[in-house]
Amino acid sequence: xxxxxxxxxxxxxxxxxxxxxxxxSTAFGAPPNTQVCPVCLGLPGALPALNRAVVxxxxxxxxxxxxxxxGRSVWSRKNYFYPDLxxxxxxxxxxxxxxxxxxxxxxxxxxVQLTRIHLEEDAGKSVHAEGGSEVDxxxxxxxxxxxxxEPVLRSSEEASEYLKALRLALVYLGVNDGNLExxxxxxxxxxxxxxxxxxxxxRVELKNINSFRFVRQAIDYEIARQVAALxxxxxxxxxxxxxxxxxxETRAMRSKEEANDYRYFPEPDLPPLVVSPAWIDAVQxxxxxxxxxxxxxxxxxxxxxxxxxxGDPRLAALHARLGDPRxxxxxxxxxLSRALNDREVNLDALAFEPAQVAEAWALQxxxxxxSTGLKEVLAELIRxxxxxxxxxxxxxxxxxxxxxxxxxxxxxxxxxxxxxxGKYQAGKKxxxxxxxxxxxxxxxxxxxxxxxxxxxxxxxxx
Amino acid sequence: MAIDRAQVRHVARLARLRLSAAEEELYAAxxxxxxxxxxxxxxxxxxxxxxxxxxxxEGSSLREDVARSGLSREQALAAxxxxxxxxxxxxxxxx
Numbered sequence: 001x002x003x004x005x006x007x008x009x010x011x012x013x014x015x016x017x018x019x020x021x022x023x024x025s026t027a028f029g030a031p032p033n034t035q036v037c038p039v040c041l042g043l044p045g046a047l048p049a050l051n052r053a054v055v056x057x058x059x060x061x062x063x064x065x066x067x068x069x070x071g072r073s074v075w076s077r078k079n080y081f082y083p084d085l086x087x088x089x090x091x092x093x094x095x096x097x098x099x100x101x102x103x104x105x106x107x108x109x110x111x112v113q114l115t116r117i118h119l120e121e122d123a124g125k126s127v128h129a130e131g132g133s134e135v136d137x138x139x140x141x142x143x144x145x146x147x148x149x150e151p152v153l154r155s156s157e158e159a160s161e162y163l164k165a166l167r168l169a170l171v172y173l174g175v176n177d178g179n180l181e182x183x184x185x186x187x188x189x190x191x192x193x194x195x196x197x198x199x200x201x202x203r204v205e206l207k208n209i210n211s212f213r214f215v216r217q218a219i220d221y222e223i224a225r226q227v228a229a230l231x232x233x234x235x236x237x238x239x240x241x242x243x244x245x246x247x248x249e250t251r252a253m254r255s256k257e258e259a260n261d262y263r264y265f266p267e268p269d270l271p272p273l274v275v276s277p278a279w280i281d282a283v284q285x286x287x288x289x290x291x292x293x294x295x296x297x298x299x300x301x302x303x304x305x306x307x308x309x310x311g312d313p314r315l316a317a318l319h320a321r322l323g324d325p326r327x328x329x330x331x332x333x334x335x336l337s338r339a340l341n342d343r344e345v346n347l348d349a350l351a352f353e354p355a356q357v358a359e360a361w362a363l364q365x366x367x368x369x370x371s372t373g374l375k376e377v378l379a380e381l382i383r384x385x386x387x388x389x390x391x392x393x394x395x396x397x398x399x400x401x402x403x404x405x406x407x408x409x410x411x412x413x414x415x416x417x418x419x420x421x422g423k424y425q426a427g428k429k430x431x432x433x434x435x436x437x438x439x440x441x442x443x444x445x446x447x448x449x450x451x452x453x454x455x456x457x458x459x460x461x462x
Numbered sequence: 463m464a465i466d467r468a469q470v471r472h473v474a475r476l477a478r479l480r481l482s483a484a485e486e487e488l489y490a491a492x493x494x495x496x497x498x499x500x501x502x503x504x505x506x507x508x509x510x511x512x513x514x515x516x517x518x519x520e521g522s523s524l525r526e527d528v529a530r531s532g533l534s535r536e537q538a539l540a541a542x543x544x545x546x547x548x549x550x551x552x553x554x555x556x557x
Contacts, residue, residue, distance in 0.1 A: 016527050017527050017528070017529055018528065018529050018530075022530075022532070023528065023529055023530030023532070024529070024530070024532045025529045027519050031548065032534070032548045032549045033535045033539060033548060033549055033550070034534075034535050035540050036532050036533055036535075036538045037530075037533055038532075038533070041533070041538060043541075044495075045550075048500075049523070050524055050525060051523075051526075052524035052525060052526055052527060052528050053525070053527035054527075055524065059484060064506075072520070074515045078554040079476075081478055083550075083552040083555060094473050127549070127554070128554065128555070129546075129551070131551075131554070132494075132544070132551045132553055132554050133551070133552050133553070133554050133555045134546065134548070134549035134550065134551055135549055135550040135551075135552055136549050137538070137550070164491065182547075225494075232546055261472075263476065266515035266516060268516070268517075271516045271518060271520050271521060272515060272516055272520050272521070274520055274521040282473055291522075320527065397489025432479070
């Protein structure tokens, strides 16, 4: 039985304001060629100047994944010709990267070992047009980390779980925005198959995979292709293949046939990158998704709710500010998720303050509103940011708490339904609900249900 | 060290150079001579010497992450052999 072996290389754009070697903006979506300068255009004589924030973010990622951080790493030139690469080489790190080793904790799977994390610059973007291709160099020189995972994944599902965990961790770290559509988180997959008793098979590199679904499809297609080829007695050729999601197939990239000779050499325009132990120590690492999840579970939040909350850093941040973890979780996966799903509100511009949710809870705890009333108050709060107390007043949601008033209603109900009262006393305890319901109706839904329950029980003897 | 014409062709292709047959012969001989000279350096024992990757002071001077305006699009495109209103234009990239 042939066993697949998969290793992933992820290119993640670092969340800096400016490019890696020049002061041009990295903002996404600007008109083509408006965020460029002599350095990122590769004009003669222009010299790179390394962005401090790039180093900081790479060290943060390295610390988070328990990599060894190199006190000294070296820049190299990777030479190849392509229209989106104006200098004719990419500045990257080759034999001495900034981070080595480390691992990513993948929930439900295991720790997936990393080979390395290195820094490099992105290339530009080419778009096919009438009579040629247009090249936009806004992206040229945008800072990337390439996270190279060990070839230890055994299926497309494992690959996709690893990618999701890695992406979420990078987002929590503030290192990357996790946006696959805009290309700020990109994945290449190395896929081979082998008999478990034999050494690893020849690997094929898959490029152009830009969604979690395509990762699974591309890898599954490639595994099947290799198994079928070996079954026919063919040999697997080490090559780069492009995934075409419209046809759901991979095909060899012609341009890469002879391009694997990159003639790396040390970059003469940049001194080795020296990061002092004091600097490495000073780099702060925020809490990772797994730690936050563990905290929620320990506080009694249900695993599925914890997954939902931690799956979006904005929800997790909100949860942390709401107080009472379980109640906060119910609020987020309940009322708030409903409003988000119905597109009533935007998670990036919520109308309410966390403290107002706590006010609503306090109104319920004090018996002022019922659980139904609370739902209404929270829905209004989410939608409009209206203070809970105001909603209670405007909609008349306050429960009748005055025991004398409630007692009078209980009297009236018992007088109206003597036979039900009798049956209750004879043992048909389910009729309590009927009696409370009748009292509620009398009170136009504003009675305090637990007070009514208690009053009926006291009157009818338990 | 002898360099044959196939190796010259490979290197020329990587560098996007088109060479005539006579040039291939010429450069094979010249590159062979250069490499022959470098081979003499291999006789020196450098096992205790760290590889030198930069001939200057180590340690980058770092730039703060503050945006600066670069070139206008007109300036950026001005020197290109071919461009349209917004981008550099190159022969169609086939993949």
